[in-house]
Amino acid sequence: MLVLQRYLTRFIGNRSKKGFEFTLMVVGESGLGKSTLVNSLFLTDLYSDKAIPSAEERINKTVDIERSSVDIEECGVKLRLTVVDTPGFGDQLNGLNSWQPIVKYVDDQFNQYYRDESGLNRKNIIDNRIHCCLYFISPYGHGLRPIDVQFMKALHKKVNIVPVIAKADCLTKTEVKILKSKIIDEIEEHDITIYQFPEGESDDEEFKQQNLELKGSIPFAVIGSNTTIDVNGKKVRGRLYPWGITEVENPAHCDFGMLRNMLIRTHMQDLKEVTGDVHYENYRLQCIKSDNATPVKRTGRMKRESVIIEENNEKDRMLLEKEEELKKMQEMLKKMQAQMDQQNQNQNRSTTGIV
16 A cells, blocks of 8 residues: 555646656567557557568568557556557567667657757657667577667667566466576676666565565566456456466466556656656766767857856756756645645544544
8 A cells, every 4th residue: 555655646746637648668579469468558459450561571671660659547647658669670580780770769759858858848848758668578589689688788778678578378487487587697697777676665665575576577477468268257368278278467377467567556657767867867968968069159259158158047047947846846745745644643543433
């Protein structure tokens, strides 16, 4: 319950009325069930009109970038979800530099946000930055392929990478455990940085325990299915095989539930914060250095000094505005915490009175 309150506390306010944006990128070779998993995660059909290319078309196919958006509501919070798919990645015989269109797309979103942030109408900026990248790893290999390593090394400083093992029902529990260990060892060996779960607050034991479980489950072994199956009189989503049934949301069968809770309920805001505070700030710093390296056209000493003064004034004004926004957010959170504490005290008093 503390985890849910912690999550909702971050979202309650005026912004929750208009909703929030979250952009998820899915990357992996064809046939790993990316579309099925996304539809399963968000209980929607984002790919109803998607055409499946033939084997001949895949040979010469290049990497495309496709965006799909849907409005969903979770815990009373409206969310505008955008899924960025990358069909064609990993399908070519020669996969050299096949990740470059994806890197360019991520940089383009940073660049657009940087330009909007530097403009006059900064209050209505549309955030299309990639907040999380689900990278699908084939269950048929013995770890990471060279293209997996190269892709993650090219993107790990730009986006939050969350690796997942696709079609985990192809493996036994022992095989899943071995493959997870192998992938983690190779990620560390190649100095790849994946999404790091935040440390829980000292008094939030539930959140700390949940983070430990999530860290121990990386990479998530997932199964996707939009088919409903009857199991002992109960309707569940899963896959029916001659030897039995795999249930998508059964934690004994796969990590689907953990992944969904992480993305939607517990860590969505942290993924957005890391994107803005770490990845985007790194890009922004590079842009500032590049702008400073560009010579300013001067017509005299006064002209040069005027340009410097205007730039400093603009930066000071932006810093002051950000400080004011932070103060308002902190005051709002204090009021909300006080209200929650008061409600808990009233509930405890009423419970004591009943007893």
